Each structure stands twice: as C-alpha cells, then as structure tokens.
Amino acid sequence: MRKYLVLASIVLTTAVVAYVTTYLGALGPLGLDTRYLAKLFLANTYNPAHRELTAMSPEAVTSIVWDFRGIDTLYETVVFYMAIIAALAIYRGVSYSNVRRGSGLSLIVKVVTKLLIPINIAVAVSIAAHGHLTPGGGFQAGAALAVVSVLLAVVYSAHSFVELGVNLSRAVALRSAGLLAIALVVFTPIVISALTGTQAYLMQNYVKVDSAFSFPAHVQSQLISGTLIWFNLAEFLAVSFGFFIIFMLLSLREEVVREWVGKEDEH
Amino acid sequence: MIDEIARYVGLALLVAGSVINLIGAVGLSRFKNFYLRLHAATVSTIGGTFYPLLGLVIVSLATPELGELRFFMGGSLLVAAFILLLLAPAGSHALARATHRAKISRPEPVIVDYLAEDRGD
Numbered sequence: 144m145r146k147y148l149v150l151a152s153i154v155l156t157t158a159v160v161a162y163v164t165t166y167l168g169a170l171g172p173l174g175l176d177t178r179y180l181a182k183l184f185l186a187n188t189y190n191p192a193h194r195e196l197t198a199m200s201p202e203a204v205t206s207i208v209w210d211f212r213g214i215d216t217l218y219e220t221v222v223f224y225m226a227i228i229a230a231l232a233i234y235r236g237v238s239y240s241n242v243r244r245g246s247g248l249s250l251i252v253k254v255v256t257k258l259l260i261p262i263n264i265a266v267a268v269s270i271a272a273h274g275h276l277t278p279g280g281g282f283q284a285g286a287a288l289a290v291v292s293v294l295l296a297v298v299y300s301a302h303s304f305v306e307l308g309v310n311l312s313r314a315v316a317l318r319s320a321g322l323l324a325i326a327l328v329v330f331t332p333i334v335i336s337a338l339t340g341t342q343a344y345l346m347q348n349y350v351k352v353d354s355a356f357s358f359p360a361h362v363q364s365q366l367i368s369g370t371l372i373w374f375n376l377a378e379f380l381a382v383s384f385g386f387f388i389i390f391m392l393l394s395l396r397e398e399v400v401r402e403w404v405g406k407e408d409e410h
Numbered sequence: 411m412i413d414e415i416a417r418y419v420g421l422a423l424l425v426a427g428s429v430i431n432l433i434g435a436v437g438l439s440r441f442k443n444f445y446l447r448l449h450a451a452t453v454s455t456i457g458g459t460f461y462p463l464l465g466l467v468i469v470s471l472a473t474p475e476l477g478e479l480r481f482f483m484g485g486s487l488l489v490a491a492f493i494l495l496l497l498a499p500a501g502s503h504a505l506a507r508a509t510h511r512a513k514i515s516r517p518e519p520v521i522v523d524y525l526a527e528d529r530g531d
Contacts, residue, residue, distance in 0.1 A: 248504050255500035262493065 184211065194349050199360040200275040200368035208280065209374045213346040217329065220378065224322060227385045231315070234392045237403045239310060242395065245300035256298040263291050271379035275368035281378025289386030296394035304391055311391060314384045321381030328373045332356045346370070416472035423465025431458030444515035448502055455498040463491035
C-alpha cells in the first residue's frame with residue numbers, strides 16, 4: 144500500500160510541476176534575449192569572417208569557457224588552487240617516508256590495471272590536446288588523468304607513489320608550473336604590446352577593434368584556436384596534479400596522519 | 411546484400427543486448443545474496459554492453475553512407491568493447507574477492523568452498 148502511495152505521489156508531483164511550468168508558464172515567458180545570446184555564441188565560435196568576435200574553435204563550450212568568459216574560468220582555477228592549498232595546510236608535515244608497502248589487490252586486477260594505465264594517460268592527453276576541437280578540455284582531461292592516482296593507490300599501494308618518484312613537492316611544482324603557464328598566456332598580449340607600443344587586453348585571443356595583437360589560430364594549417372590550446376594544456380597540468388595531491392593525501396593511512404598531527408600537538 | 415545482412419546481424423546483437431540488460435537488472439534487484447547479484451551484474455556488463463558494442467561495430471562498418479568516418483567509429487567502438495572486456499571481469503573479481511575475504515556475505519547454497527578451506531577458516 145505504502146509503495147503505491149509513494150508511486151502515486153511521484154506521478155502526481157511530476158504532472159503538477161510539468162503542468163505549472165509549461166501550460167501556466169510559471170517560469171515566465173521563454174527569454175528571447177537568451178536565445179539571442181545563444182545564437183550569438185553559436186555564430187561566432189568559429190567565424191573566420193569576424194576575427195574580432197570569434198574564438199576560432201568549432202567547440203562552443205571551450206570557446207565560451209576560455210575565451211568569451213575567460214576571466215570567470217581563471218577565477219574558478221584559482222578557487223581550485225586555494226582548495227588544494229587548504230588541503231596541504233591541513234596535512235602539513237605529513238610525508239610518504241614512513242608509508243609501508245601494501246599488498247594491494249590480486250594479480251588479475253594488477254595486470255589489467257597495468258594495461259589500463261597507459262590507455263588512461265593517452266585518453267587524458269588527447270582530451271586536453273583536442274579540447275578546442277572536440278568536447279572536453281583541460282579540467283576534464285585533468286580529472287581523467289587523476290584516475291591513474293586512484294588506481295595506483297587502490298590496486299597497488301599508496302607506496303607505489305614513492306616507487307614511481309611522484310612525491311608531494313614534485314606534484315605541487317608541476318601544478319604550479321601549469322598555473323604559471325596560464326598566467327604567461329594571460330599576460331603575453333600585454334607584454335608584447337607594451338614592447339611594441341600598441342595596446343592590448345588581458346587574456347586577449349585575436350585582434351579586437353582597437354588592438355592588433357593576435358595569437359596564431361593555425362600552425363601549418365592545423366587549427367589550434369589561439370590561446371585555447373595553451374589554456375587547455377596548462378589547465379590539464381594544473382588540474383591533474385592538483386587532483387594527484389588530493390588523492391595522494393587521501394590515500395594515506397589514518398594512523399600515519401594521526402602520528403604526524405599528534406607530534407605537532409606535543410610541541 | 412552482404413551489407414544488409416551484416417546490418418541486421420548488428421541490430422540483432424543490439425536488441426539481444428537490451429533484453430540481456432533487462433534480465434540483468436531484474437536479477438540484480440531480485441537475487442538473494444551478494445554473489446548471485448554480482449553474477450547478474452556481470453551478465454548485463456558483458457551481455458548487455460559488450461555484445462551491443464560489437465553489434466554497433468558491425469552496423470557502422472556495414473553502412474557505406476557514413477563514408478570514411480565509419481572506420482573511425484567502428485575502430486573506436488571496437489577499442490571500447492575490448493577495454494570493457496578486460497575491465498568488467500577484473501572489477502567483478504575484485505568485488506567478489508574482497509567480499510569473500512571480509513566475510514561480509516555468505517554464498518548460499520554453498521556446496522564446497524575450497525578458497526575458505528585453503529585460508530583455514
């Protein structure tokens with residue numbers, strides 16, 4: 144009886160919400176200006192005829208994320224950066240030196256994982272390097288590469304990070320290199336135009352009405368979409384090693400972390 | 411003619427996959443304990459995903475209207491099917507092994523359990 148009551152209430156709620164939102168127009172009229180904005184983006188993501196408006200990329204999402212609203216994405220990256228700094232601050236002083244080697248999962252899973260990891264890395268790199276042509280981009284590629292760290296910790300052992308030479312400070316250095324590369328791409332137009340005595344904007348991609356600076360959209364007839372490929376690759380580095388840091392910290396055993404935190408409390 | 415036959419074979423695999431998926435879903439919710447449910451889950455990953463992917467490979471290769479793109483589609487589907495064939499058994503093996511070691515679920519009915527005897531339980 145109870146089951147039917149739940150079922151009936153779900154169906155009734157769905158019907159009421161659907162009726163109110165569509166026939167009664169509870170969400171208000173469908174915004175025509177929103178459609179106009181969508182049309183504008185779709186018309187300009189790849190439009191060689193309007194170089195001052197286009198992002199020269201057939202991938203509308205990457206164009207919007209790294210060109211039309213680039214500064215918004217830059218701040219999102221900064222938020223992610225701060226989150227990892229917070230995690231590192233909580234785990235400060237914890238090192239991998241006294242992590243013991245675990246036995247991991249069975250041989251079957253280990254062999255399959257050994258086959259999977261190169262495929263995983265190849266997929267991640269291709270998501271990043273094709274981010275301006277196909278769905279994907281730096282963040283998605285970074286998340287795909289971070290899966291490798293989870294596989295290593297779960298299937299082998301957290302000690303495999305030590306064996307592979309991936310330690311926390313190296314991961315932090317690589318992530319910072321990614322962020323510095325983003326900053327470099329952001330400031331390049333300003334620096335170059337200052338040297339040549341013209342004007343440019345932060346994060347500028349192609350020529351604007353009052354600025355002649357432009358990143359190359361093609362390299363030997365291969366579309367690279369100006370800044371988009373550089374932003375994607377740099378974000379890939381930053382995000383993948385950011386996630387690496389998080390998963391390396393989370394895969395530490397609780398006793399190891401407690402030992403370190405307890406040591407600090409004694410002082 | 412051969413294209414037509416191949417396409418129907420591929421579509422038949424697709425339909426068989428959806429039926430197997432339905433059977434797997436029913437088994438997953440109705441079977442009594444963990445090991446039986448795991449069996450139902452693997453039925454729907456191999457039977458319900460691997461074979462439909464193979465069917466799509468055949469359909470895409472047997473559709474000349476797609477042009478050169480059909481080799482690209484068929485190839486990537488074949489790679490996806492191969493990776494799935496590797497991963498699904500490894501995943502269910504890891505789940506079953508972990509459950510057996512942790513003694514979370516008892517296989518029922520159990521006739522003989524050499525693994526537990528070897529471990530001395």
